[in-house]
Amino acid sequence: MAQQSLMNTYNRLSVSFESGEGAWLFDTDGNRYLDALSGIAVCGLGHSHPAITKAITEQASKLIHTSNLYRIPLQEQLGDRLTEIAGMDSVFFANSGAEANEAAIKIARKFGHAKEIESPAIIVMDGSFHGRTLATLSATGNRATQAGFEPLVSGFIRAPFNDANAVRSIAASNKNVVAILVEPIQGEAGIRIPDSEYLAELRDICDENDWLLMLDEVQTGNGRTGRYFAYQHTYIVPDVVTTAKGLGNGFPIGACLAKGRAAEVFMPGSHGSTFGGTPLACAVGLAVTETIMQENLCDRAAELGDRMLQGFKENLEGMPYIREVRGKGLMIAIELTEAGTELAVLAKVKGILLNITGGGKVIRLLPPLIMTDAEADLLVNTLCKLIKIYAADERSKPRK
Protein backbone atom coordinates (compact mmCIF):
# COMPACT_ATOMS: atom_id res chain seq x y z
CA MET A 1 0.00 0.00 0.00
CA ALA A 2 1.43 3.35 -0.96
CA GLN A 3 0.08 6.87 -0.82
CA GLN A 4 2.06 7.62 -4.00
CA SER A 5 -0.70 6.08 -6.10
CA LEU A 6 -3.07 8.83 -4.94
CA MET A 7 -2.98 12.29 -6.47
CA ASN A 8 -1.35 14.71 -4.11
CA THR A 9 -4.47 16.68 -3.15
CA TYR A 10 -4.47 16.39 0.65
CA ASN A 11 -2.06 16.78 3.56
CA ARG A 12 -3.27 13.79 5.52
CA LEU A 13 -2.68 13.04 9.20
CA SER A 14 -1.05 9.65 9.64
CA VAL A 15 -3.97 7.78 11.10
CA SER A 16 -6.66 5.65 9.53
CA PHE A 17 -9.85 4.31 10.96
CA GLU A 18 -11.33 0.87 10.90
CA SER A 19 -14.72 1.41 12.48
CA GLY A 20 -16.89 3.98 14.18
CA GLU A 21 -19.74 4.13 16.62
CA GLY A 22 -21.66 7.25 17.57
CA ALA A 23 -19.18 10.05 18.22
CA TRP A 24 -16.20 7.67 18.30
CA LEU A 25 -13.76 6.42 15.66
CA PHE A 26 -11.42 3.46 16.17
CA ASP A 27 -8.06 3.32 14.39
CA THR A 28 -6.23 0.32 12.99
CA ASP A 29 -4.07 0.11 16.17
CA GLY A 30 -7.08 -0.11 18.46
CA ASN A 31 -7.02 3.51 19.73
CA ARG A 32 -10.26 5.46 20.01
CA TYR A 33 -10.90 9.08 19.09
CA LEU A 34 -13.73 11.45 19.93
CA ASP A 35 -14.85 12.79 16.57
CA ALA A 36 -15.35 16.55 16.81
CA LEU A 37 -15.26 16.99 13.03
CA SER A 38 -17.85 14.47 11.76
CA GLY A 39 -16.00 14.06 8.47
CA ILE A 40 -16.39 17.85 7.97
CA ALA A 41 -20.02 18.30 9.03
CA VAL A 42 -21.10 15.13 7.24
CA CYS A 43 -21.80 12.46 9.88
CA GLY A 44 -24.24 14.51 11.93
CA LEU A 45 -25.86 11.32 13.21
CA GLY A 46 -22.47 9.91 14.15
CA HIS A 47 -20.95 6.70 12.84
CA SER A 48 -22.83 3.45 12.24
CA HIS A 49 -26.20 4.97 13.13
CA PRO A 50 -28.62 2.01 13.06
CA ALA A 51 -31.31 3.89 11.09
CA ILE A 52 -28.79 4.76 8.37
CA THR A 53 -27.24 1.29 8.25
CA LYS A 54 -30.75 -0.15 7.95
CA ALA A 55 -31.78 2.26 5.17
CA ILE A 56 -28.62 1.49 3.18
CA THR A 57 -28.69 -2.29 3.57
CA GLU A 58 -32.44 -2.67 2.97
CA GLN A 59 -32.52 -0.40 -0.07
CA ALA A 60 -29.25 -1.78 -1.51
CA SER A 61 -30.69 -5.27 -1.39
CA LYS A 62 -33.79 -4.08 -3.29
CA LEU A 63 -32.72 -1.47 -5.85
CA ILE A 64 -29.74 0.89 -6.07
CA HIS A 65 -30.12 2.83 -9.31
CA THR A 66 -32.60 3.15 -12.13
CA SER A 67 -32.44 6.43 -14.03
CA ASN A 68 -33.96 9.88 -13.99
CA LEU A 69 -35.60 8.80 -17.26
CA TYR A 70 -38.13 7.08 -14.98
CA ARG A 71 -40.10 8.14 -11.94
CA ILE A 72 -38.28 7.49 -8.66
CA PRO A 73 -40.79 7.33 -5.78
CA LEU A 74 -38.12 7.65 -3.07
CA GLN A 75 -36.81 10.81 -4.80
CA GLU A 76 -40.34 12.24 -4.80
CA GLN A 77 -40.73 11.36 -1.11
CA LEU A 78 -37.44 12.99 -0.13
CA GLY A 79 -38.37 15.97 -2.32
CA ASP A 80 -41.68 16.33 -0.44
CA ARG A 81 -39.93 16.04 2.91
CA LEU A 82 -37.16 18.55 2.13
CA THR A 83 -39.38 21.16 0.46
CA GLU A 84 -41.74 20.95 3.43
CA ILE A 85 -38.90 21.39 5.95
CA ALA A 86 -37.36 24.23 3.94
CA GLY A 87 -40.54 26.04 2.88
CA MET A 88 -39.44 25.66 -0.75
CA ASP A 89 -41.39 24.51 -3.83
CA SER A 90 -39.10 22.06 -5.61
CA VAL A 91 -35.73 20.35 -5.52
CA PHE A 92 -33.02 19.02 -7.84
CA PHE A 93 -30.91 16.18 -6.47
CA ALA A 94 -27.17 16.04 -7.07
CA ASN A 95 -24.27 14.11 -5.53
CA SER A 96 -22.25 16.76 -3.70
CA GLY A 97 -22.23 20.31 -2.42
CA ALA A 98 -20.39 21.67 -5.44
CA GLU A 99 -22.95 20.08 -7.75
CA ALA A 100 -25.85 21.48 -5.75
CA ASN A 101 -24.23 24.92 -6.13
CA GLU A 102 -23.70 24.36 -9.87
CA ALA A 103 -27.47 23.87 -10.14
CA ALA A 104 -28.06 27.12 -8.23
CA ILE A 105 -25.63 29.03 -10.46
CA LYS A 106 -27.36 27.67 -13.57
CA ILE A 107 -30.79 28.65 -12.17
CA ALA A 108 -29.53 32.22 -11.58
CA ARG A 109 -28.09 32.50 -15.10
CA LYS A 110 -31.21 31.13 -16.77
CA PHE A 111 -33.36 33.42 -14.61
CA GLY A 112 -31.23 36.33 -15.86
CA HIS A 113 -31.49 35.31 -19.51
CA ALA A 114 -35.28 35.08 -19.15
CA LYS A 115 -35.12 38.75 -18.11
CA GLU A 116 -33.02 39.46 -21.22
CA ILE A 117 -29.83 40.07 -19.28
CA GLU A 118 -27.21 38.73 -21.68
CA SER A 119 -24.34 38.52 -19.24
CA PRO A 120 -25.90 37.71 -15.87
CA ALA A 121 -23.72 38.15 -12.77
CA ILE A 122 -23.94 36.70 -9.28
CA ILE A 123 -22.68 38.53 -6.19
CA VAL A 124 -20.46 36.28 -4.02
CA MET A 125 -18.59 37.07 -0.80
CA ASP A 126 -14.96 37.41 0.27
CA GLY A 127 -13.89 34.37 2.25
CA SER A 128 -16.69 32.19 0.88
CA PHE A 129 -16.33 28.54 -0.08
CA HIS A 130 -18.66 27.00 -2.64
CA GLY A 131 -16.75 23.98 -3.98
CA ARG A 132 -13.99 22.79 -6.31
CA THR A 133 -15.63 22.57 -9.73
CA LEU A 134 -14.65 25.37 -12.10
CA ALA A 135 -17.80 27.43 -11.57
CA THR A 136 -17.88 26.92 -7.81
CA LEU A 137 -14.16 27.63 -7.32
CA SER A 138 -14.67 30.79 -9.37
CA ALA A 139 -17.49 31.73 -6.96
CA THR A 140 -15.27 30.91 -3.98
CA GLY A 141 -13.68 33.93 -2.28
CA ASN A 142 -10.29 32.42 -1.59
CA ARG A 143 -7.36 32.93 -3.94
CA ALA A 144 -5.67 29.71 -2.83
CA THR A 145 -8.61 27.69 -4.17
CA GLN A 146 -8.42 29.46 -7.54
CA ALA A 147 -4.68 29.88 -8.11
CA GLY A 148 -3.44 27.91 -11.09
CA PHE A 149 -6.89 27.20 -12.50
CA GLU A 150 -7.40 30.38 -14.52
CA PRO A 151 -9.21 31.30 -16.70
CA LEU A 152 -11.93 31.38 -14.06
CA VAL A 153 -15.60 31.26 -14.94
CA SER A 154 -16.78 34.84 -15.34
CA GLY A 155 -19.98 36.35 -14.02
CA PHE A 156 -19.15 36.60 -10.32
CA ILE A 157 -18.85 39.93 -8.51
CA ARG A 158 -17.24 39.92 -5.10
CA ALA A 159 -18.39 41.81 -2.02
CA PRO A 160 -17.07 41.82 1.55
CA PHE A 161 -18.95 39.36 3.81
CA ASN A 162 -21.35 40.82 6.38
CA ASP A 163 -21.55 44.18 4.60
CA ALA A 164 -25.00 44.80 3.11
CA ASN A 165 -24.04 48.35 2.11
CA ALA A 166 -21.31 47.05 -0.16
CA VAL A 167 -23.96 44.96 -1.92
CA ARG A 168 -26.21 48.02 -2.17
CA SER A 169 -23.50 49.97 -3.91
CA ILE A 170 -22.98 47.14 -6.43
CA ALA A 171 -26.76 47.23 -7.03
CA ALA A 172 -26.56 50.94 -7.81
CA SER A 173 -23.82 50.56 -10.42
CA ASN A 174 -24.31 47.13 -12.04
CA LYS A 175 -27.36 46.22 -14.06
CA ASN A 176 -26.23 42.66 -14.82
CA VAL A 177 -26.64 41.25 -11.32
CA VAL A 178 -29.31 38.55 -11.04
CA ALA A 179 -28.57 36.87 -7.70
CA ILE A 180 -26.61 36.77 -4.46
CA LEU A 181 -24.95 33.49 -3.42
CA VAL A 182 -23.91 33.47 0.24
CA GLU A 183 -23.28 31.11 3.16
CA PRO A 184 -25.44 32.03 6.19
CA ILE A 185 -22.34 31.25 8.27
CA GLN A 186 -19.01 30.95 6.48
CA GLY A 187 -17.61 27.51 7.31
CA GLU A 188 -14.24 27.10 5.60
CA ALA A 189 -13.34 30.74 6.32
CA GLY A 190 -13.37 29.86 10.02
CA ILE A 191 -17.01 29.86 11.14
CA ARG A 192 -17.65 33.53 10.49
CA ILE A 193 -21.08 34.47 11.81
CA PRO A 194 -22.62 37.62 10.30
CA ASP A 195 -24.72 40.19 12.18
CA SER A 196 -28.24 38.96 12.91
CA GLU A 197 -29.77 41.42 10.41
CA TYR A 198 -27.45 40.54 7.51
CA LEU A 199 -29.61 37.93 5.76
CA ALA A 200 -32.75 40.06 6.13
CA GLU A 201 -30.90 43.02 4.59
CA LEU A 202 -29.76 40.85 1.67
CA ARG A 203 -33.37 39.64 1.29
CA ASP A 204 -34.53 43.28 1.06
CA ILE A 205 -31.87 44.14 -1.50
CA CYS A 206 -32.87 41.11 -3.61
CA ASP A 207 -36.54 42.10 -3.44
CA GLU A 208 -35.79 45.72 -4.37
CA ASN A 209 -33.71 44.66 -7.38
CA ASP A 210 -35.55 41.53 -8.53
CA TRP A 211 -32.58 39.30 -7.69
CA LEU A 212 -32.58 35.76 -6.32
CA LEU A 213 -31.28 35.21 -2.80
CA MET A 214 -29.36 31.91 -2.94
CA LEU A 215 -28.07 30.40 0.31
CA ASP A 216 -25.27 27.85 0.36
CA GLU A 217 -26.25 25.63 3.30
CA VAL A 218 -24.02 22.75 2.25
CA GLN A 219 -22.28 22.94 5.65
CA THR A 220 -24.83 24.80 7.82
CA GLY A 221 -27.86 22.68 6.82
CA ASN A 222 -29.37 19.51 8.23
CA GLY A 223 -29.64 20.66 11.83
CA ARG A 224 -26.05 21.70 12.39
CA THR A 225 -26.69 25.25 13.64
CA GLY A 226 -29.70 24.41 15.82
CA ARG A 227 -32.38 24.75 13.15
CA TYR A 228 -32.78 22.47 10.13
CA PHE A 229 -31.46 25.29 7.92
CA ALA A 230 -29.51 28.24 9.31
CA TYR A 231 -31.85 30.79 7.68
CA GLN A 232 -34.60 29.37 9.90
CA HIS A 233 -33.04 31.35 12.76
CA THR A 234 -34.40 34.40 10.87
CA TYR A 235 -37.79 35.24 9.35
CA ILE A 236 -36.56 35.30 5.76
CA VAL A 237 -36.99 32.63 3.11
CA PRO A 238 -34.44 32.41 0.28
CA ASP A 239 -35.28 31.80 -3.39
CA VAL A 240 -32.70 29.02 -3.63
CA VAL A 241 -30.99 26.94 -0.96
CA THR A 242 -28.37 24.27 -1.51
CA THR A 243 -27.34 21.55 0.89
CA ALA A 244 -25.30 18.34 0.90
CA LYS A 245 -22.79 17.29 3.60
CA GLY A 246 -25.09 16.26 6.49
CA LEU A 247 -27.95 15.13 4.25
CA GLY A 248 -26.49 11.68 3.59
CA ASN A 249 -24.52 11.12 6.81
CA GLY A 250 -21.64 9.98 4.59
CA PHE A 251 -23.59 8.74 1.59
CA PRO A 252 -23.04 11.21 -1.28
CA ILE A 253 -26.10 13.37 -1.94
CA GLY A 254 -26.68 17.04 -2.65
CA ALA A 255 -29.83 19.08 -3.13
CA CYS A 256 -30.71 22.41 -4.69
CA LEU A 257 -34.09 23.67 -3.47
CA ALA A 258 -35.96 26.53 -5.07
CA LYS A 259 -39.06 28.61 -4.50
CA GLY A 260 -41.39 30.67 -6.67
CA ARG A 261 -39.95 31.82 -9.98
CA ALA A 262 -36.60 30.19 -9.23
CA ALA A 263 -38.41 26.84 -9.01
CA GLU A 264 -39.78 27.27 -12.52
CA VAL A 265 -36.56 28.07 -14.36
CA PHE A 266 -35.47 24.57 -15.38
CA MET A 267 -37.22 22.64 -18.16
CA PRO A 268 -36.55 19.08 -19.36
CA GLY A 269 -33.06 19.29 -20.86
CA SER A 270 -31.91 22.27 -18.73
CA HIS A 271 -30.02 20.22 -16.19
CA GLY A 272 -29.43 16.64 -15.16
CA SER A 273 -27.31 14.07 -13.40
CA THR A 274 -26.93 10.34 -13.99
CA PHE A 275 -26.56 9.55 -10.31
CA GLY A 276 -28.54 12.44 -8.78
CA GLY A 277 -31.36 11.18 -6.59
CA THR A 278 -30.92 7.41 -6.92
CA PRO A 279 -33.30 5.21 -4.92
CA LEU A 280 -30.41 4.37 -2.59
CA ALA A 281 -29.28 7.98 -2.02
CA CYS A 282 -32.86 9.09 -1.39
CA ALA A 283 -33.60 6.21 1.00
CA VAL A 284 -30.58 7.39 3.02
CA GLY A 285 -31.65 11.06 2.80
CA LEU A 286 -35.11 10.10 4.04
CA ALA A 287 -33.64 8.16 6.97
CA VAL A 288 -31.42 11.13 7.86
CA THR A 289 -34.19 13.76 7.71
CA GLU A 290 -36.61 11.47 9.57
CA THR A 291 -34.08 10.80 12.33
CA ILE A 292 -33.22 14.50 12.70
CA MET A 293 -36.89 15.49 12.94
CA GLN A 294 -38.14 12.58 15.07
CA GLU A 295 -35.30 12.79 17.57
CA ASN A 296 -35.45 16.61 17.76
CA LEU A 297 -31.80 16.79 16.82
CA CYS A 298 -32.00 20.44 15.73
CA ASP A 299 -32.93 21.43 19.30
CA ARG A 300 -30.32 19.02 20.61
CA ALA A 301 -27.66 20.65 18.41
CA ALA A 302 -28.59 24.06 19.82
CA GLU A 303 -28.46 22.76 23.39
CA LEU A 304 -25.18 20.88 22.95
CA GLY A 305 -23.67 23.84 21.14
CA ASP A 306 -24.60 26.22 23.96
CA ARG A 307 -23.18 23.84 26.52
CA MET A 308 -19.83 23.55 24.74
CA LEU A 309 -19.61 27.21 23.78
CA GLN A 310 -20.15 28.19 27.40
CA GLY A 311 -17.48 25.70 28.51
CA PHE A 312 -14.94 27.01 26.01
CA LYS A 313 -15.73 30.63 26.87
CA GLU A 314 -15.37 30.04 30.62
CA ASN A 315 -12.07 28.24 30.14
CA LEU A 316 -10.40 30.19 27.36
CA GLU A 317 -11.83 33.68 26.95
CA GLY A 318 -9.44 36.45 27.91
CA MET A 319 -6.42 34.15 27.71
CA PRO A 320 -3.40 35.26 25.72
CA TYR A 321 -3.22 33.44 22.36
CA ILE A 322 -7.06 33.23 22.18
CA ARG A 323 -8.66 35.86 19.97
CA GLU A 324 -12.30 34.76 20.17
CA VAL A 325 -14.55 31.84 20.99
CA ARG A 326 -17.73 31.80 18.91
CA GLY A 327 -20.33 29.46 17.53
CA LYS A 328 -23.86 28.71 16.51
CA GLY A 329 -25.20 25.29 17.41
CA LEU A 330 -22.57 22.72 16.54
CA MET A 331 -20.37 25.02 14.46
CA ILE A 332 -17.85 26.15 17.05
CA ALA A 333 -14.68 28.15 16.44
CA ILE A 334 -11.79 28.91 18.74
CA GLU A 335 -9.84 31.62 16.97
CA LEU A 336 -6.18 31.99 17.88
CA THR A 337 -4.03 35.09 17.57
CA GLU A 338 -1.41 33.11 15.62
CA ALA A 339 -1.49 30.08 13.34
CA GLY A 340 -1.66 26.84 15.32
CA THR A 341 -1.85 24.16 12.65
CA GLU A 342 0.04 21.64 14.85
CA LEU A 343 -2.96 21.61 17.21
CA ALA A 344 -4.76 19.14 14.94
CA VAL A 345 -1.86 16.69 15.41
CA LEU A 346 -1.58 17.32 19.16
CA ALA A 347 -5.36 16.87 19.58
CA LYS A 348 -5.20 13.61 17.65
CA VAL A 349 -2.57 12.35 20.11
CA LYS A 350 -5.01 13.21 22.93
CA GLY A 351 -7.76 11.30 21.14
CA ILE A 352 -9.67 14.26 19.68
CA LEU A 353 -10.36 14.78 15.99
CA LEU A 354 -10.74 18.39 14.90
CA ASN A 355 -9.71 20.61 12.05
CA ILE A 356 -7.85 23.89 11.71
CA THR A 357 -9.11 26.32 9.10
CA GLY A 358 -9.34 30.07 8.53
CA GLY A 359 -5.68 30.49 7.52
CA GLY A 360 -4.45 28.14 10.26
CA LYS A 361 -5.84 30.32 13.05
CA VAL A 362 -9.23 28.78 13.69
CA ILE A 363 -9.85 25.53 15.55
CA ARG A 364 -13.06 24.32 13.92
CA LEU A 365 -15.35 21.94 15.78
CA LEU A 366 -18.26 20.27 13.97
CA PRO A 367 -19.26 17.51 16.39
CA PRO A 368 -22.11 15.10 15.63
CA LEU A 369 -25.63 16.04 16.73
CA ILE A 370 -25.94 12.77 18.68
CA MET A 371 -23.08 13.52 21.10
CA THR A 372 -23.89 12.93 24.79
CA ASP A 373 -23.39 15.61 27.45
CA ALA A 374 -20.56 13.53 28.92
CA GLU A 375 -18.81 13.36 25.54
CA ALA A 376 -19.28 17.09 25.03
CA ASP A 377 -17.76 17.81 28.46
CA LEU A 378 -14.87 15.44 27.73
CA LEU A 379 -14.23 17.31 24.48
CA VAL A 380 -14.28 20.72 26.18
CA ASN A 381 -12.05 19.65 29.07
CA THR A 382 -9.49 17.77 26.97
CA LEU A 383 -9.25 20.51 24.39
CA CYS A 384 -9.02 23.39 26.88
CA LYS A 385 -6.20 21.62 28.74
CA LEU A 386 -4.36 21.01 25.48
CA ILE A 387 -4.77 24.60 24.29
CA LYS A 388 -3.51 25.99 27.62
CA ILE A 389 -0.38 23.84 27.53
CA TYR A 390 0.20 24.67 23.88
CA ALA A 391 -0.28 28.40 24.43
CA ALA A 392 2.17 28.38 27.37
CA ASP A 393 4.76 26.48 25.28
CA GLU A 394 4.35 28.87 22.38
CA ARG A 395 4.82 31.91 24.61
CA SER A 396 8.00 30.52 26.14
CA LYS A 397 9.58 30.02 22.69
CA PRO A 398 12.02 32.72 21.57
CA ARG A 399 10.46 35.23 19.15
CA LYS A 400 11.68 35.27 15.60
Ligand SMILES: *Cc1c(COP(=O)(O)O)cnc(C)c1O
Ligand atom coordinates in the same frame (compact mmCIF):
# COMPACT_ATOMS: atom_id res chain seq x y z
C1 LIG B 1 -18.12 21.62 1.61
C2 LIG B 1 -18.79 22.79 1.02
C3 LIG B 1 -19.07 22.85 -0.36
C4 LIG B 1 -18.59 21.80 -1.34
O1 LIG B 1 -19.18 20.56 -1.10
P1 LIG B 1 -18.57 19.23 -1.81
O2 LIG B 1 -19.55 18.17 -1.41
O3 LIG B 1 -17.21 19.05 -1.27
O4 LIG B 1 -18.58 19.49 -3.26
C5 LIG B 1 -19.77 23.94 -0.83
N1 LIG B 1 -20.18 24.91 -0.01
C6 LIG B 1 -19.94 24.90 1.32
C7 LIG B 1 -20.43 26.01 2.18
C8 LIG B 1 -19.23 23.84 1.88
O5 LIG B 1 -18.95 23.84 3.19
